[in-house]
Amino acid sequence: MSGGALVGIVLVSHSAGVAGSVAELARGIAAGGAVAPVAPAGGTADGGLGTSAELITAAASAVDRGAGVALLVDLGSSVLTVKALLEDEELPAGSRLVDAPFLEGAVAAVITASAGAPLEAVVAAAEEAYAYRKA
Amino acid sequence: MRDAEFFRHWLEAAAAAVEREADRLTELDSPIGDADHGANLLRGFTAVRTALAGADPADAPGALLQLAGRTLISTVGGASGPLYGTLLRRTGKELGEASEVSDEELRAALDAGVDAVARLGGAAPGDKTMLDALVPGVAALGTSYRAAGDAAEGGALATVPILARKGRASYLGERSVGHQDPGATSAALLLGALADTAEGTA
Numbered sequence: 001m002s003g004g005a006l007v008g009i010v011l012v013s014h015s016a017g018v019a020g021s022v023a024e025l026a027r028g029i030a031a032g033g034a035v036a037p038v039a040p041a042g043g044t045a046d047g048g049l050g051t052s053a054e055l056i057t058a059a060a061s062a063v064d065r066g067a068g069v070a071l072l073v074d075l076g077s078s079v080l081t082v083k084a085l086l087e088d089e090e091l092p093a094g095s096r097l098v099d100a101p102f103l104e105g106a107v108a109a110v111i112t113a114s115a116g117a118p119l120e121a122v123v124a125a126a127e128e129a130y131a132y133r134k135a
Numbered sequence: 136m137r138d139a140e141f142f143r144h145w146l147e148a149a150a151a152a153v154e155r156e157a158d159r160l161t162e163l164d165s166p167i168g169d170a171d172h173g174a175n176l177l178r179g180f181t182a183v184r185t186a187l188a189g190a191d192p193a194d195a196p197g198a199l200l201q202l203a204g205r206t207l208i209s210t211v212g213g214a215s216g217p218l219y220g221t222l223l224r225r226t227g228k229e230l231g232e233a234s235e236v237s238d239e240e241l242r243a244a245l246d247a248g249v250d251a252v253a254r255l256g257g258a259a260p261g262d263k264t265m266l267d268a269l270v271p272g273v274a275a276l277g278t279s280y281r282a283a284g285d286a287a288e289g290g291a292l293a294t295v296p297i298l299a300r301k302g303r304a305s306y307l308g309e310r311s312v313g314h315q316d317p318g319a320t321s322a323a324l325l326l327g328a329l330a331d332t333a334e335g336t337a
Binding site: 053054076081084088 | 169171175205208209210212213214216217218220221224255256302303
């Protein structure tokens with residue numbers, strides 16, 4: 001941990017509305033103290049459905065406080081674009097693609113990061129969301 | 136030996152082929168995808184053209200392919216962006232900084248590029264993806280560039296009866312059968328453009 005900096009969270013969705021709303025929900029549930037930096041990267045740069053590498057790199061830079069960045073993704077090209085950007089080292093050092101359900105993982109990640117947990121714990125909390133059965 | 140001019144021609148020919156076939160790619164992507172493959176690739180390859188025009192004239196083949204790959208990742212907006220971007224970028228990295236590469240070196244580099252695509256997408260031949268054209272196409276490079284183009288074309292046609300196991304089409308299950316995969320089709324365009332370039336007909 002670098003001086004108590006919070007882990008940043010990036011939410012990558014095919015839709016700007018989805019990414020923005022999930023960010024808002026996660027921030028709202030985490031509210032009560034400091035809330036970790038969260039940035040949505042939804043849709044294409046011109047507002048369509050899809051994935052934008054530019055929006056993702058900008059969002060990751062915006063939330064990077066030096067403690068790592070957890071990226072949660074929804075479908076197909078969101079996953080592949082983040083993997084390709086990581087492969088090419090175009091995201092901040094300490095960026096991680098999180099294998100988690102998008103909404104539930106985002107809420108768990110933001111709450112955990114807001115509590116000052118390190119990247120490993122944030123990633124683990126988001127991934128644990130898969131284990132919660134609803135029926 | 137193939138110099139930077141050859142690679143510029145290839146990428147130009149690929150862009151021209153995408154431009155020519157964009158509507159057909161989108162048509163193929165309508166029944167089993169989200170009907171944007173042609174438009175997405177057209178946007179990507181138009182950006183590649185612009186990037187190439189602004190590239191350093193001294194850039195080596197490897198640098199040109201990496202530039203094209205990065206451009207596709209940042210502009211396409213769909214899964215074909217990171218996949219084709221990875222193909223070209225990895226191939227370019229394999230070519231290194233040599234100003235000229237042999238056909239054998241290009242074949243080995245493309246092999247590595249196709250492997251990287253398979254790892255990124257977690258797909259294998261037979262999943263009804265671009266790999267169904269890329270894998271036989273690159274394998275046939277050992278024979279000739281034209282053989283590679285033809286094998287890729289054959290691979291794309293052979294995706295028609297396959298049940299999709301990756302991507303948007305995989306949600307359709309049996310309903311994905313009977314449609315040619317748009318990704319395999321665009322991959323055949325890429326290798327067809329390579330063959331045309333090698334024969335000087337592009």
